[in-house]
Amino acid sequence: MQRQQALQTWLESQYPAQAFELTFAAADADYRRYFRATFSDGSTMIAMDAPPEKMSIEPYLKVQQLFQMVKVPQVLHYSIENGFMALEDLGNVPYLAALQHDERPEVQRLLLLEAIDQLIILQKASLPDQLPEYDEATLTCEVNLFPEWFMAKELNKKMNFKQRQWWDQSMQALMPVILEQSKVYVHRDFIVRNLMLTRERPGVLDFQDAVYGPITYDLVSLLRDAFIEWEEDFVLDLAIRYWEKARAAGLPVAEQFDDFYRQFEYMGVQRHLKVAGIFARLYHRDDKDKYRPEIPRFLNYLRRTTRRYTELQPLYALIVELVGDDELQTGYSF
Structure with missing residues (x-):
């Protein structure tokens, strides 16, 4: 007070x-x-x-x-x-509320495409040396939040020798695909809770942690969200639409969509590991339980992605050994 x-x-x-x-x-x-x-x-x-x-x-x-x-x-x-x-007050209707209010796919697609248009505008304006680099050290520090906080505190487990091998193999496969991407301005939390529905175009909030980093990061944040989830074919459709718009805008995305989508998925694995660790840390260190029930959504994202790629099979094996192979419901308490 x-x-x-x-x-x-x-x-x-x-x-x-x-x-x-x-x-x-x-x-x-x-x-x-x-x-x-x-x-x-x-x-x-x-x-x-x-x-x-x-x-x-x-x-x-x-x-x-x-x-x-x-x-x-x-x-x-x-x-x-x-x-x-x-x-300035951008109103009181976040994208999350608008999307939850009207679940028709055509409405949700329209809203998300408007957000994608703003993301492309932001990325087109990118210049080096304006924001901190989202470099390998930072990306690695972030993924390590998973064993440090989700495994050690949420599950009360430490990696054994076999699990450490799985983890190291997966990081060796993951990081090169992330680091090969072209760099742009990265909002770093471009999620529907941080977008506002306004009369003109989506308002953008919570940008103070922006960095200069991989071009797929913000798209992953938008389409693989913590608080709302879409079917895989819906996400794929929007990823294709982003890729087409980005190419038309002259952004440095991969020339082939298959390559771009692989980069998108690998970037997602990095983010999902990080967020699961952060949400566990918020609960165990900061006594904030608001985000903890959403951890299972990120574990589901991780399982679905890692089992699709041979190089990420060790990480899939680790996650299954930790929490099982069944889809987890959000709101579940470990």
Whole structure:
């Protein structure tokens, strides 16, 4: 409550003599919280609270300027010292809610194609040396969250000698396919919870961790989501549509779709391992259980992908040995 009162006081200093009501809007997996300020004339803005001792708002400010080619919230006021920001309000209908409200495939396809169009605009604007490199060290550190947090903490298991061999073989197969990809701006969490339905085009949120890395990463984030899932043929159709649009836009995707889809799937394995580890860490380290029930979805993604590729069979064997071969239901507690 002290932070909320401090945020209220700061906003009052930015909007003197303008009465407003501050209500909770959302919270992120990290330490950020968002509030909606509603003024007497009915206008609104979003206030971000990011405790400066926990995180800095400077990366957000930098990427917000870099991503002006897509619809990101405009920064109205900010205080780096306090960790406060006043932002343009992009509304209260995230893509996730819109997709859950209308499950007709043609509607969902249209919404996702609009998001893909924005992704291509973002990728076309990519320049080197503007964002941190999404390099092999970072990618490897991320996948290691799986044994460190999902295996060790969620399952209370450590790799035996055979499992370590399976893991090492799989990483040796996985990383070259990821690192061979052309690099572009990577939002890093281009998921339907971070896209807003607006009158013009999708609004893009939560971009402060953006990097310069593999071109398939954000498409994987969008089509293999943590909170909503589509049939394989639906995902394949949208991946083809992205690939066709990307080629038409001159983006450096693989010339053959089969090669592109293999890159997409391998990139997905990296992300799924990472997210399973992060969701386990949020629960066991940070006492946040909101994301834990979604872990089985990523295990299902991993099983489906790794059993399709000979090089990834050792990882498939490891996952089956850990959690079995049956499809897991989201909401399941380990």
